Amino acid sequence: MKRIAVFLLSCVLCISLFGCGGEPSSNQNGESESTKGEVSKEKTEEPTKLTLILRGGTYGDVIKNMLPEFEKENNVTCEVMDLAFSDLHDKIALDARNPEGAYDLIMVDGSWIPEFIEYGVAMNLSEEGYSLDDDFITEAAVAGYDKSGNLYCVPHFGNVNVMLYNDALLESVGATVPETWTDVLETARKVKDTGKDGFLVRAQAGDNITSDFLAVLLAHGGKVLDENNQPTIDTPEFKQALEMYIELKNAGSIMDKDDIVAAISGEKAALSLSWPGWYVPEVEGPAHYTVIPTQVDESTPSNPSSIYGIWFVGIAANSQNKEMTLKLLEYVTSAENQLAAVEDGGVSTRHSVYQNQDVIEKYPHLEIIYNALQNGVYRPLVTEWNDITIALGNELDAAVQGVKTVDQALADAQKAVEQIMK
């Protein structure tokens, strides 16, 4: 008897493990209990819960700071998750196949949008009657559209790469802010001779080195993919750009993002490529931004070289609160909030913010960013871009570290990317 009782208790315990977290039941009309719950919630005015999944750091912080007022005005509670770059992509993608999504407002890197559009991760905003007003910087918004002109994501944080430099170190070697890549290399070498790092590269494999290198590549007239999305890696321009990049690394060091900012603002290194979300320069501060050189030297053609790394906001296609989330999306991308966000380190994607003289006076570096935003270049907007950054990043890393010759690395990269784009 005792044994039977023990056995039954064990079974009940096991069944309860599987019983937990079951789906909400439906009544005969097909309404779910949760829908009925929502209806009763409205009646008792319980707040609607929205879940935001954002990039960690300044990118997400500026949105977090906007939320209290929105929550008060709309009877909403917002739960925020902020994540690192690759975790953000993975979490959004993994939730995309769930019939009831966990997330409402999603923050998306521009390079992910083609994939998210093709596989139905982001909601079609045009179908909801939403469109961008003229205040948005058109060039910065391009990646948010599909090929048919439907809008899926709205540009929120105008991330575009720039050059970060330390004034004191440049002055110490008698250099001015470099305007060509040859000047950059010369200045970097002079600083290196003084015992400090001349140029810092963010040469970790994958997206880091690929994004870091692209600006140098574009200035040399090179591209990763041509107009037909075929790789153009094993080319003279690519080779020259990679050789320049290796020389820059030899005139400095390899560091990660946090170390780059600390080194340049701490007068341990002179120059590096940077993103506005990493560091907000002060007028009298030690480090400032300038535009990335578009020429190799004065005799070569000028090629736009600032890479867009714009952070967009969209609505998850499986969001359970699309209407309220659209309202939130309009709110966080409004001109008023974009202007207010500048105080928190925000980088706007609207003309009106940059045309505000008070803002430019207080934050002169925004003029550099505005220029870059209007002349920037997107990383190739293809669904295979993630795979390409891994394959290309491996070969660039091998070349920079001297494990492969430049020619071998480019040949291998060409082959690998051709396989991906087949």
Added chain:
Amino acid sequence: MGSKKNKARSGKGTNKLFSGLMITPTIIVLLIMSLFPLLFTIYYSFTDYYYLSRSGAQFTGLDNFMKILSDPYFQQAVRNTVIFTLVCVCFQTVLGLMIAIFVNGLHHGKKAMRTLLLLPYLLPPVTVALIWKIMLSGNYGILNNFLHILNLPVFNWFYDTRTAFGALAFIDIWQNTPFVFLLLYASLQGVPESQYEAAEIDGASKWQQFRYVTLPNIKSGIILCVLLRTIDTFRIFEKVNILTQGGPANTTATITQYLYLNGIKNLQFGFGSAGAIIMTVLVLILSSFYIRKTVKK
């Protein structure tokens, strides 16, 4: 007499039935949590399953396996993993044994030493990785500052092909030697004191006592440590992912890092499943020696 035998038989039968019923829930849980995912992984390894794709998984035969096995980066990852495992397990075992013998021989402060020595092992691997990332930073790291003061060369520890692998191995050895120490220290408690006394009477030196008394008695403990550390080190992921992401130039790429980058991160679960199967086979081969020994016993 007959009824007594019948009673005994039915008693044994009832016991067997009861034992079977009691372990049934556990077996069900194990089947669902282990066998089911394993079968699905095997199934997906033969497909081109991309998580976001709406067209589902198409059968591709051995394509994934051929692609992985012929990828020079996977081959490098296997080499790195094997060398990393060998280096770390050897150092951890030798150091762990030395520390265990030392602490065992202490007359005072044994408990305090045990607690202090265990601290690295108690920290989460992510915390350990982040602490060492700060200490070995090429920019403001304490180690480089210390070397600079002593006029010694400084290194970019995680971004230099000469030092990245060694730095990772050192960190893993630092964190996991306490585990070996703990297991071997426990084994040392089981060595009969009388054997040491007998050896001393027979004029054995310290080394001879260690070789002929200590080692034979703790042999099974050492084998267990080597097995557990081998399996664990082979699967290393957090330290590599946080500190080097497999770089520089894939010199620290491990099998798990390769699978994460090429199979999981880009949601190519078919490819990732094939890699997981390959890795499982490799781990089974490594641990087959101990498994065979245990089964024989």
